[in-house]
Amino acid sequence: xxxxxxxxxxxxxxxxxxxxxxxxxxxxxxxxxxxxxxxxxxxxxxxxxxxxxxxxxxxxxxxxxxxxxxxxxxxxxxxxxxxxxxxxxxxxxxxxxxxxxxxxxxxxxxxxx
Amino acid sequence: xxxxxxxxxxxxxxxxxxxxxxxxxxxxxxxxxxxxxxxxxxxxxxxxxxxxxxxxxxxxxxxxxxxxxxxxxxxxxxxxxxxxxxxxxxxxxxxxxxxxxxxxxxxxxxxxxxxxxxxxxxxxxxxxxxxxxxxxxxxxxxxxxxxxxxxxxxxxxxxxxxxxxxxxxxxxxxxxxxxxxxxxxxxxxxxxxxxxxxxxxxxxxxxxxxxxxxxxxxxxxxxxxxxxxxxxxxxxxxxxxxxxxxxxxxxxxxxxxxxxxxxxxxxxxxxxxxxxxxxxxxxxxxxxxxxxxxxxxxxxxxxxxxxxxxxxxxxxxxxxxxxxxxxxxxxxxxxxxxxxxxxxxxxxxxxxxxxxxxxxxxxxxxxxxxxxxxxxxxxxxxxxxxxxxxxxxxxxxxxxxxxxxxxxxx
Numbered sequence: 001x002x003x004x005x006x007x008x009x010x011x012x013x014x015x016x017x018x019x020x021x022x023x024x025x026x027x028x029x030x031x032x033x034x035x036x037x038x039x040x041x042x043x044x045x046x047x048x049x050x051x052x053x054x055x056x057x058x059x060x061x062x063x064x065x066x067x068x069x070x071x072x073x074x075x076x077x078x079x080x081x082x083x084x085x086x087x088x089x090x091x092x093x094x095x096x097x098x099x100x101x102x103x104x105x106x107x108x109x110x111x112x113x
Numbered sequence: 114x115x116x117x118x119x120x121x122x123x124x125x126x127x128x129x130x131x132x133x134x135x136x137x138x139x140x141x142x143x144x145x146x147x148x149x150x151x152x153x154x155x156x157x158x159x160x161x162x163x164x165x166x167x168x169x170x171x172x173x174x175x176x177x178x179x180x181x182x183x184x185x186x187x188x189x190x191x192x193x194x195x196x197x198x199x200x201x202x203x204x205x206x207x208x209x210x211x212x213x214x215x216x217x218x219x220x221x222x223x224x225x226x227x228x229x230x231x232x233x234x235x236x237x238x239x240x241x242x243x244x245x246x247x248x249x250x251x252x253x254x255x256x257x258x259x260x261x262x263x264x265x266x267x268x269x270x271x272x273x274x275x276x277x278x279x280x281x282x283x284x285x286x287x288x289x290x291x292x293x294x295x296x297x298x299x300x301x302x303x304x305x306x307x308x309x310x311x312x313x314x315x316x317x318x319x320x321x322x323x324x325x326x327x328x329x330x331x332x333x334x335x336x337x338x339x340x341x342x343x344x345x346x347x348x349x350x351x352x353x354x355x356x357x358x359x360x361x362x363x364x365x366x367x368x369x370x371x372x373x374x375x376x377x378x379x380x381x382x383x384x385x386x387x388x389x390x391x392x393x394x395x396x397x398x399x400x401x402x403x404x405x406x407x408x409x410x411x412x413x414x415x416x417x418x419x420x421x422x423x424x425x426x427x428x429x430x431x432x433x434x435x436x437x438x439x440x441x442x443x444x445x446x447x448x449x450x451x452x453x454x455x456x457x458x459x460x461x462x463x464x465x466x467x468x469x470x471x472x473x474x475x476x477x478x479x480x481x482x483x484x485x486x487x488x489x490x491x492x493x494x495x496x497x498x499x500x501x502x503x504x505x506x507x508x509x510x511x512x513x514x515x516x517x518x519x520x521x522x523x
Contacts, residue, residue, distance in 0.1 A: 006307040006311070008497070061259060077287055109175050
């Protein structure tokens with residue numbers, strides 16, 4: 001796969017391949033690029049931030065409390081779309097436990113009364 | 114009514130300034146036009162804030178809450194839904210209107226401008242065509258989506274690859290919209306690499322460099338747009354126009370410090386930053402009036418905004434007490450490749466001063482040279498410098514023996 005390293009503003013174009021059981025990163029100009037390339041190739045992860053609707057129509061901003069597998073981002077978003085939460089909500093309140101079986105909670109990032 | 118320090122704007126710069134001034138023992142008032150403190154951070158629900166300031170990655174509302182909580186714990190007076198109307202520089206008073214107090218006149222020992230910036234609009238970039246609904250600045254769309262819970266469109270094109278545009282491309286995708294493409298007039302993006310990868314590449318949204326929108330089509334609602342590549346002078350090749358069907362156009366085409374309140378006051382302004390010319394205390398050319406955050410110069414990291422607010426807060430508190438010591442002044446000047454330096458004036462004395470600067474183009478393997486009185490006092494190597502990333506260099510004040518010049522050696 002091809003991607004751009006995001007570890008610094010250089011933005012080295014990375015070419016990542018697998019031969020045998022070894023992941024080979026090419027195009028980087030420093031060690032951080034190798035680590036990033038291996039991570040992006042083997043198990044890319046992201047923090048997902050989005051919104052949930054409340055019963056009153058207001059929205060509350062939320063995030064995954066930790067990094068989640070990039071592959072399940074849209075499953076997580078679907079889970080968020082289907083709920084209507086009750087107010088008040090405080091920063092850090094758990095909105096969904098163990099979202100999509102990821103072991104990661106969805107937590108509120110804003111307090112709404 | 115009188116306060117030692119009056120702060121106009123309750124975003125990240127204003128909140129940091131307020132807390133720092135308060136910690137100096139000053140009586141402080143913040144005037145904020147929104148219904149709560151936090152400014153634009155409240156609508157920036159994505160993460161990536163605070164890595165430098167808090168050493169952890171927060172979303173915008175979380176970052177804002179850290180400061181809001183500190184303000185709440187203090188005796189800082191906060192006026193919400195407040196509109197500051199005028200500043201009287203001779204008497205050091207401001208007038209404002211708030212729902213709770215009506216019209217009010219407030220005396221100030223020092224004033225800090227922290228009004229932030231606003232987005233350039235379709236008019237600002239001379240966008241032609243019809244004027245239907247569906248053309249938004251990216252930040253406006255962000256507010257409608259993230260604060261009000263509205264979906265602004267279903268088929269979206271983003272013009273401009275600044276960070277807000279990139280973030281909104283992902284946000285709209287998350288809300289179920291089809292983001293067809295992001296167009297960038299320049300051959301490079303002013304947005305962070307991380308945002309290009311995680312907001313566009315992750316969702317297969319194409320980014321077309323050296324492209325612009327030539328016309329908007331649609332009577333009541335946007336029906337589509339014409340796009341075209343541009344030449345090196347940024348003029349579109351009209352014979353290469355193509356039509357893109359969409360119902361929404363988001364503009365992420367630059368930010369302008371919101372200095373309308375002080376226009377005509379006689380504050381010396383920088384034509385490059387569109388903010389005030391300031392000294393290392395972030396004091397403007399008018400004594401007792403300070404400026405910090407995006408109203409001073411547009412930042413890319415809120416962490417730097419908070420740091421700047423804190424500098425202004427401490428200095429304004431000292432000024433109000435008559436304890437601000439300045440020393441001999443020297444100019445800080447940008448040359449060869451460096452677009453601007455801030456502050457534009459530094460003082461001799463003890464300790465260190467941090468100079469923030471931006472470059473004019475992308476430079477690889479460049480050396481920054483800081484000279485004072487014709488002598489090189491600091492050199493710093495960079496693998497890359499880009500216009501989108503503000504850099505800083507620290508200078509030992511004992512080495513200052515003349516005007517300071519920052520230049521690049523490529």
